[in-house]
Amino acid sequence: MTKSATQEATAKRKTYSAPALEKGLDILELLAGEADGLNISEITQRLNRSVGELFRMLVVLQQRGYVSLENGSDRYRLTLKIFGLAHRFPPVKRLTSISAPILQRLSYDIEQSCHLVIYYEGRGHVVVQQDSPSARVFSVRLGAEAPLLNTCSGHLLLSFADQNTRKQMLTRIPSQHHTDDEFDLEKVLAKVQSQGFESIQSAQAQGIQDVGYPVFDYRDQVIAALVVPFFEYFDGSRHTSIKEAHRYIKQAAMDISTSLGYEPG
Template structure:
């Protein structure tokens, strides 16, 4: 019976071959299957299969009806996103820590992935009552303050496309039941410049969030502050929103965003 190391040899070998092909393509405008086979030291039939998969995924393109292939910009886009989000966390962290020290409440930094948000950084509350959250956790766009700021400035048609296959599951009685009700709230979010979750994701928990912009003026992330309803006051909420908006503006500026206002 094969041990774990033996089981892992073939997948690792395949990945190494794929990256050998990508590396070879990065050195030339285009290369044929025979050349790629030689450069990657892989059989032509295997190279062809890998190329067809990479073509289907959008990482390479075929030159007409020839057997030559070239890289698309998708790898650049993936790398640029990784760099952007790496910078995002590094820039946002001190601002979030400062707000956490002032308020003692939990803060999250989230980005969109399909119809979910993904937490990429968090600051725990300093109280005994804490949220059950973690970096890498996903939550729906429709029931989170971060999700709302990520959607608010997108055209309505794009929002509907993003949510086309979303099942609106009622986490609480306050959760949006469909795209129409969420879209109606997004107009308010866009106008006021912040999103709010009033016990929509979790009973007894409120959350406010502000948007973070990239250098092109796109909302790429949201920064939120969460707190239990037992500690809620309208005065505190306004202070939280002001702190979030101020910090998000500074983060956006550091990412290269320049407001037109």
């Protein structure tokens, strides 16, 4: 193909368009940045399009499960369907396949449940979960959300993110995840980063001490938080103390990290 023919082919590729697809993608990209959702009037204004142009797009996206209307609300929100599709993507799939046997071993070593949390759109999400082999189990549901501001996993994901990424993460936190409790977040995150782990009382359950360590990828960036909701029996039948559990959890986080290509300094 001659140079002029190549340039002509490139120009044609650049001018190809699929208006319906572009409208749908515009809606998804817009809603991805709106944790509280938008009503159809706000969507049309933001995209500078008419209701007639976008109404059918929204109906189809809702039918296919990509957007949803909250009960009693006219606001459209992005669902986790795209997250689910991304979960099939090799890097995420690799994370879950690598971590699953390590978490299973960890749960048997310390007789506690454990889970792995990644960041997505202003929230943490549990992507791998392993129950304790014990007859008495406390665990977090696979797919559950973890608020960033008051959870062990959230503190880890924020603490070990670079400064620019952390700022973006904070701006995407849903309004309902903000609390009236006043605390110095920067001080909390600095402490977590300094000690290399987080250990706090669970914000969701009484008597649970959440212990977590960061998981890094080959780029030396935090990719997940490994968390154990640690609890003790009154009869003392658990053989592993929380101090001993720290050693196992730290090692498990490191095993996952090195399997992902992380090279500790």
